[in-house]
Amino acid sequence: MINTKKALTALDEEKIQKLMRILPKSRNKDPLAAAKNIMGNKYPLPPFGVIRYPKGILWNEDKSRSFLRLIHGHTFLGCLTDAYEETKEEQYKDKAIGLVKDWIQKNPYPNGSNEMAFHDETTAMRLQYWLRLYILAKDKLASSDEQLILENMAKTANLLSQDDFHSTNTNHGMFQDISLLAYAMYFEEADDESDRYRDIALKRLVDYFTYVYTEEGVHKEHSPSYHFLVSNYLNKLVVWLKDLSPNHAKFFVDLFKKTEKYATYIIRPDGLFPPLCDTESKPVVNSSYRSLYKSEEFLYAVHQGKAGRMPAEKDAVFKDSGYAIFRSGWERKEKETYVLFSAAYHTSYHKHSDDLNMHIYSNGDIITEAGPNGYNYKDKFTKYAYSSFGHNTLIVDGRGLPRVDHQHEKVYIKDYQLTEDYSEATGVNERYSGVTHTRNVRYNKQLEHITVRDQVASEDTHQYKLFWHVAADLEVHVRDQIVELFRNNNKVAELEITSTTDVNIRAVREQTVPYVQGWVFPKMEAKKPATVLELDFSSGKESVEVVTEFRLANYKIAARDQGPFELESHYQSMNGVKYHFVPAADEKLQDKLVIVFSALANKYHYVYN
Known part of the structure; x- marks a missing residue:
């Protein structure tokens, strides 16, 4: 418990400012405007928009965990404390204290008003916001208010220190330990438990970071944004601990350096995060991570070549971490080709059932x-x-894999090869009982072809599905074993599926029964339709191979579904070339027959008639 008769902190102003840099601020781009809205009981809570609470926040309302995490984590205090720090207007401090008091009154431990009130990460987040509020406003607080917030911060720190409340080896546990460490550092003279809290937090953090990164410096949760998030906190600890705990700082410095290569190569040519697992596809340059690393190569990837220096290598494979990233190059910026193949299962948090995706x-x-x-x-x-x-992977007998089953060693990259002309990697998934799925991904950079070779082996008869999730803005046309993809009348790719068994190809969109399929989530809790190709096939006791060849292209065709030659008018020649008849777009050719043919394979060079 905090002893107010002792000095509340022995830290000098410089160290307090280093501590403040690790504490969270507003999540809104304009904190002052957001704070003014909160004064009118309108709460800007990205990504959920502005939420109105005319009679006060409803702590017990029935909403999603993602939303309640922000409410019970007191993220709105970031706006109020930023506004108070900037303007010194006490209305913002008073509003913040009023909200804290209301929450404390309506959320007694251990159950609170909602399951998220004492959620592991949410509790840690709340303590950080409370601590920042206290540091900024302590000299202006009424005695009773100060006593209340000190008492509840001490209770929260004690809760975070308990092993049975700690989320070991997760980023939630990391947040708990950073919060506990911040509290211990600030109240090192006033709380008799501060030394114990500091030692607990530092040991846990070293253990966590040692566990959660592979030897290649890649975060194990297989969600790129969490690699950036955790590495960002790793970097903050480096800055913070150089003076406060130099012995621990070196460990964090060395580890942080190893995390940069993956962070550079995982960024897509358009500067976005790939939508992998719990990562939303957003521009890195608009995030707080845009300056996380100072190297010229990282800046080049973030800014799409407008800053920094081009990385020397096109491709990067993190074999033990389970990532293969192939590129056509860097020079053409967002026009380049980028192939991402993932094959690993290290932890239970934030990873989806996306093996060999x-x-x-x-x-x-x-x-x-x-x-x-x-x-x-x-x-x-x-x-x-x-x-x-929801991923480009295998289904066996109508069932997918559970998100968590702890079979970590059964998904891995088996081999890879990188050359100037082509790159390839082979991954294996053995999580299905009695079934082995092997996927080889080969990118031919000269032809702009990506060949995916799926081999499924089992000693029993099974029904299988393979999925290909097509981008939501693409039109999909299935022509027997050929699938054409168009964007704004441009043919951007063609798929050809061949197999050692019969494969039925079906395009699915906006399906909800008998199972959900054909949707994409551009941001959390916001869905839109998208087409998914389902490849259905079966096998007996022999293995089966399905080959999907993606041939990239960019052909402009005339407006479809017009004139005498409609979209469905397709003919197939003896040599397998597909001919597509459309009305000519050029007026000079209106009385001519124009043939646009799908002859993207290397062996098709000429058409004779």
Whole structure:
């Protein structure tokens, strides 16, 4: 418990400012405007917009976990404390204290008013916001208010120190320990438990960072934004601990340096995060991570070549971490091709059932995935988003893999090869009982072809599905074993599926029964329709191979579904070339027959008639 008769802090002003830099601020771009809204009981809570609470915040309302995390984490205090720090107007401090008092009154430990009131990460977040409020406003607080917030911060720190409340080896546990460490550092003279709290927090943090990064410096949770988030806090600890705990600082410095290569190569050619697992596809340059690393190569990736220096290598494979990233190059910025293949299962947090998943970007999304829909695990669309059905992977007998089953060693990259002309990697998934799925991804950079070779082996008869999630803005046309993809009348890619068994190809969109399929989540809790290709096939006791060849292109065709030659008018020649008849766009050719043919394979060079 805090002893107010002792000095509340022995830290000098410089150290307090270093501590303040690790404490959270406003999540809004204009904190002062957001704070003014809060004064009128309108709460800007990105990404949920402005929420009105005319009679006070409803702590016990029935909303998603993602939303309640922000409310019970007191993220709105960031706006009020920023506004108070900037203007010194006491109305912002008074509003903040009033909200804290209301929460304390209506959320007694251990149950609170809602399951998120004492959620592990939410509790840690709340303590950080309270601590920042206290540091900024302590000299202006009424005695009773000061005593109340000190008492509840001490209770929260004690709760965070307890092993049975700690979320070990997760980023939630990291937040708990950073909060506990911040509290211990600030109240090192006033709380007799501060030394114990500091030692607990530092040991846990070293253990966590040692555990959560692979030897290649990649965060194990297989969600790129969390690599940036955790590495960002790792960097903050470096700055903070250089003076406060030099012995620990060196460990954090060395580890942080190793995290940069993955952070550079995972960024897409358009500067966005790939929508992998719990990562939303957003521009890195608009995030707080845009200056996380100072190297010229990282700046080049973030700013799409407008700053920094081009990385020397096109490709990067993190074999033990489970990532293969292939590029056509860097010079053409967002027009380059980017192939992402993931094959690993290290931890249970933030990873989806996406084993042997892959993405293709080429001057725009080609093959993507459903993306994240938040953390309301009762919602059928959230279940779909993290299930095997929401990714480019294998389904066996109508069932996907559970998100968590702790079979970490059964998903891995087996081999890879990088050359100037082509790059390839092979991944293996053995999580299905009695079934082995092996996927080889080969990117031919000269032809702009990506060949995916799926081999499925089992000693029993099974029904299988393979999914290809097509970007939401692409039109999809299935022509027997050929699938054409168009964006704004431009043909951007063609798929050809061949197999050692019969494969039925079906395009699915906006489906909700018998299972959810054909949706994408551009941001959490916001869905839109997208087409998914389902490849259905079966096998007996023999193995089966399905080959999907993606041939990238950019052909302009005339407006479809017009004139005598409509979209469905397709003919196939003896040599397998597909001919597509459309009305000519050029007026000079209106009385001529124009043939646009799908002859993207290397062996098709000429058409004779």
